[in-house]
Amino acid sequence: MKSPATGNALKILVPIKRVPDTDTRIRLKGDGSVDWDGVKFVINPFDAIALEEALRIGEKSGPVEIVVVSVGVEACVEQLRTGLAMGAERAILVRTDAALDPLAVAKFLVAVCLKENPNLILMGKQATDDDASQVGPMMAALLGWGQATFVSKVEFLENNTRIRCERETDAGIETLTMSLPALLTTDLRLNEPRYVSLPGIMKARKKPLQEISLAEISQTPSTRTRILKMEVPAKRKAGVRLAGVVELVDKLKNEATII
Amino acid sequence: MSNLLIVAELDESHLKAATLSAIGFARKVGEMAGGSFEVLIAGKDVSTIAESLRAYGAAAVLMADDDALKNPVADQFAQLVFDVARQRNASMVVGAVSTFSKDILPRAAALLDAGMLSDVVDAHKEGDQLIFKRAMYAGNIIATVSLEGNVRVFTVRAAAFAVPSKVSEISPLVPVALDVSKVTSRMEFVERKTKASTRPDPTEARVVVSGGRGVKSAEDFERLIGGLADAFGGAAGSSRALVDAGMAPNSLQIGQTGKMVAPDLYVAVGLSGAIQHLAGIKDSKVIVAINKDPEAPIFEVSDYGIVGDLYQLVPELIGLLKK
Numbered sequence: 001m002k003s004p005a006t007g008n009a010l011k012i013l014v015p016i017k018r019v020p021d022t023d024t025r026i027r028l029k030g031d032g033s034v035d036w037d038g039v040k041f042v043i044n045p046f047d048a049i050a051l052e053e054a055l056r057i058g059e060k061s062g063p064v065e066i067v068v069v070s071v072g073v074e075a076c077v078e079q080l081r082t083g084l085a086m087g088a089e090r091a092i093l094v095r096t097d098a099a100l101d102p103l104a105v106a107k108f109l110v111a112v113c114l115k116e117n118p119n120l121i122l123m124g125k126q127a128t129d130d131d132a133s134q135v136g137p138m139m140a141a142l143l144g145w146g147q148a149t150f151v152s153k154v155e156f157l158e159n160n161t162r163i164r165c166e167r168e169t170d171a172g173i174e175t176l177t178m179s180l181p182a183l184l185t186t187d188l189r190l191n192e193p194r195y196v197s198l199p200g201i202m203k204a205r206k207k208p209l210q211e212i213s214l215a216e217i218s219q220t221p222s223t224r225t226r227i228l229k230m231e232v233p234a235k236r237k238a239g240v241r242l243a244g245v246v247e248l249v250d251k252l253k254n255e256a257t258i259i
Numbered sequence: 260m261s262n263l264l265i266v267a268e269l270d271e272s273h274l275k276a277a278t279l280s281a282i283g284f285a286r287k288v289g290e291m292a293g294g295s296f297e298v299l300i301a302g303k304d305v306s307t308i309a310e311s312l313r314a315y316g317a318a319a320v321l322m323a324d325d326d327a328l329k330n331p332v333a334d335q336f337a338q339l340v341f342d343v344a345r346q347r348n349a350s351m352v353v354g355a356v357s358t359f360s361k362d363i364l365p366r367a368a369a370l371l372d373a374g375m376l377s378d379v380v381d382a383h384k385e386g387d388q389l390i391f392k393r394a395m396y397a398g399n400i401i402a403t404v405s406l407e408g409n410v411r412v413f414t415v416r417a418a419a420f421a422v423p424s425k426v427s428e429i430s431p432l433v434p435v436a437l438d439v440s441k442v443t444s445r446m447e448f449v450e451r452k453t454k455a456s457t458r459p460d461p462t463e464a465r466v467v468v469s470g471g472r473g474v475k476s477a478e479d480f481e482r483l484i485g486g487l488a489d490a491f492g493g494a495a496g497s498s499r500a501l502v503d504a505g506m507a508p509n510s511l512q513i514g515q516t517g518k519m520v521a522p523d524l525y526v527a528v529g530l531s532g533a534i535q536h537l538a539g540i541k542d543s544k545v546i547v548a549i550n551k552d553p554e555a556p557i558f559e560v561s562d563y564g565i566v567g568d569l570y571q572l573v574p575e576l577i578g579l580l581k582k
Contacts, residue, residue: 026396134365141369146445169358172453224374229403239562245576
């Protein structure tokens with residue numbers, strides 16, 4: 001990434017979501033609700049990539065102000081503190097216990113955005129809990145900003161007023177340019193997020209973490225999606241071990257009748 | 260009564276086969292809830308594709324053919340979907356799951372102030388209400404969900420909805436009443452680097468052959484995984500590890516954070532089977548695993564497994580299939 005240190009100052013908002021650790025196998029209780037007992041929570045891995053990218057932009061093109069923001073329950077503070085320990089300056093929690101859908105979350109984050117006035121939003125392309133992949137483009141629409149989803153490379157142009165992004169699409173790598181402000185969603189291969197250091201954790205304790213209510217941003221909780229039921233899908237059964245490829249071809253032809 | 264708008268998708272200059280599955284979803288919803296559907300095809304030089312879409316029972320095929328749509332960008336295309344949805348009074352806007360839909364449809368949903376469900380794998384009716392199924396938590400949970408609102412937006416997984424049969428009545432072709440060139444954009448398309456491949460997309464193939472960590476180089480990936488895919492007449496796929504290592508192109512990554520596939524035959528070669536990978540393949544009809552580690556989790560979900568060295572077994576298998 002090249003951009004002159006004299007370039008326009010960047011302010012980056014990084015929305016982060018609290019999700020179950022991706023190594024956890026989510027189970028259901030007898031009443032059909034998720035069994036959260038013993039489940040460890042982390043920053044959504046794609047949001048961690050977004051925060052890492054914001055930090056690298058600061059290190060290379062600084063000075064950059066990075067604000068992490070979450071929407072949800074009190075426990076989201078854990079992930080915001082981790083974001084601060086990674087290097088963000090400030091954290092905001094939009095505090096609500098309400099069930100929300102992506103459109104509601106997008107509206108709340110946009111309300112925060114209008115207060116904070118960043119010129120870049122960096123966030124994950126999807127959250128690994130519900131895999132909806134909706135909040136980023138919804139926010140870009142509500143803000144009227146350009147967007148680049150599934151970003152694998154970011155480069156600043158023209159004194160930090162424009163951005164060039166490569167994005168991973170089904171068809172291959174697509175390159176876009178757009179003027180700031182803009183919203184980017186990050187794909188896996190943009191970077192590898194740093195580990196939190198002990199000094200980082202110590203520093204994070206002193207960094208500001210602001211909790212705001214929905215009333216303070218003139219929003220009300222809402223959701224149009226309702227989960228009526230959750231089920232564990234039928235498990236595939238382990239089949240048979242075969243001695244070699246001759247037997248495999250025979251099975252595929254005569255038993256599975258696929259070839 | 261529902262009035263669906265299906266957003267057709269192009270793969271370069273061809274119709275993406277997944278679009279037909281989205282039409283399959285529309286027909287299913289129509290049968291359950293009544294109503295009709297229209298198909299929007301937008302691009303440059305799309306009249307032949309628009310013509311082919313007239314055979315599936317749409318109330319209309321809406322065509323926007325404009326230079327400005329040669330390489331559409333998200334803000335412009337979402338605005339187009341929004342405008343057409345409003346003009347046509349659409350109550351449901353639907354696309355097949357893809358990076359294109361994930362880029363465009365949430366943006367259009369927000370413009371429409373509509374709720375959205377991604378990756379729908381089933382639709383059925385309970386009482387008066389349509390309800391839907393989708394996976395959560397890396398496929399460990401299937402959620403049954405409802406979605407409220409006068410306008411609703413969906414992406415549907417292609418493998419979950421049958422390609423509809425053609426009907427005798429030809430749909431009317433209606434030009435979109437909109438000057439596309441006047442839709443402004445803050446974004447500029449620069450270029451698209453596509454990997455020249457003669458193989459089908461893994462989401463659209465009957466057979467998918469995927470390689471994992473057991474494959475040691477990009478050359479081996481092409482020769483063994485690509486070669487076996489060709490012998491089956493199918494698509495090549497990859498675990499995340501090989502894409503991260505630069506041995507396979509990103510567009511071949513199968514799994515929770517890549518592509519979800521459900522082919523008739525999935526062949527996992529040298530691939531251990533992490534939860535995130537299994538989430539993307541568990542709806543395949545038959546799964547075959549070739550792995551030298553007899554404890555690899557992939558064997559727990561495979562119909563047929565061979566414990567052995569892929570460098571020996573895959574060339575043998577290619578040889579047998581070519582006979």
